[in-house]
Amino acid sequence: MIVFSLAMISLAVFIIIRKQKIIEAAFQDFLFEPNEVNEEILCQVSSKAYWVFIHRIGSVLRSYQSKLNDQVIELTDYENYIEGWVHEIKKPLSLMTLVLDNRSDEMSDLVRQRMLHIRDQMLGDVGRILYFARLRATHKDYIFESINLLAFCKQTMEEHQTLLDESGFQIQFIGEEMEILSDRKGLAFILEQIIFNSTKYVEQNQENLILRFETVYDKVSGQIILHISDNGPGVSEEDLPFIFDKGFTGGRGTYTRQATGMGLFLVSKMAYDLAIQLDAKSELGSGLIISLIFPNVKQ
Known part of the structure; x- marks a missing residue:
């Protein structure tokens, strides 16, 4: 009788557990x-008392799924x-470039410089949209290769010389040439956005503007650091921790007051993809320093 009772209890427990797993x-x-x-399958394995709730949940979930x-x-x-x-806006921009290259003798140097400045600004805006779409993509075509950091910065500056000339910035390169491992297009995008922020939000009639690129090797961590600094209006202490947040424009300082909050946000997203750490230092009225800390990649 004891054995029979234990067998029946075990069988009942087994049936209950199996039914529970079927319901789950x-x-x-x-x-x-x-x-x-x-929904019908769940009703068949569940108690009839729950059918009303199951039908109600199914109706709500299907409604949300449709929306x-x-x-x-x-x-x-x-x-x-x-x-x-x-892609369509690139056509008139290409035509604009063609006209500026072939008809430059028909316009004054000042007009041509202003037109090149506007064209470069538009190309920068278009580039931000494309890189925003690229950051959202599931598969990203990054190609990591060895890059001479200071030479790459100089090349990027030359491609945006009209923007720097219009803003009145002088460029300085400090430090030794160092080799990093990164994606050229992604790194160029980061540098461009930092340049745009420095040139776009300078105070009117400000003289002796300097944009400085300085390479440093941290012996403790073995990491290469690129400091990009300017002597513009700077960022207030309360705004500084949030300058890389999406849509943040802040309450004080020329940088944050006129910004859309997208440029440095895209910089932070691209830097994350390239394993580059970002650090920012500034005080209101004393310029902004953005540091790119590259990963220590062993051969």
């Missing part, structure tokens, strides 16, 4: 795909439109 599996399928088929699908379609259409617009 059906409920999990229902949550992942709350269609009417999975979510509509929003995904709208977002996809919007992204496709923006990307299409970016």
Whole structure:
């Protein structure tokens, strides 16, 4: 009798556990795909007292799923439109470049310089949109290779000389040439956005503007650091911790008061992808220093 009782209890426990697992599996399928088929399967393995609640939950989940699908379609259409617009706007920009190259003798040096400045600003805005889309992509085509850091900075500055001339910045390069491992396009984008921030938000009629690139080797960590500094208006102490946040414009300082909050945000996202640490130091009225700390990559 004892053996029989233990056997019956074990059988009952086994049946209860097995039924519980069947209910859990059906409920999990229902949550992942709350269609009417999975809803009916869950009802069949559940107590009749829960059917009303299961039908109600299924109806609500399907409603939310339908709205979510509509929003995904709208977002996809919007992204496709923006990307299409970016590629279309490149055509008049290319034509503008062609005219500036072939008809420069028909305009004064000042007009040509201003036109080149506006063109470069527009190219920068278009580049930000493209890199924003690139950062959201699932697969990213980064190519890591050895880069001579100071030479790369000089090359990037030459490509934006009109922007620097218009803003009145003098460029300085300090330190020894050092070799890093990074993606050229991504690193160029980071440098460009920092340059745009330095040149865009300077005070009017400010003289002796300097943009400095300095390489430093940290013997303790074995990391290479690039300090990019200017002597512009700077950022207030309360705004400084948030300058890399999306959409942050701050309350004081020329940098944050006129900014859209996207340039340095994209810098932080790209730096994260390239394993570059960012550090910022500034005081209101004393300029801004942004440091790029490159990873210590062993051969």
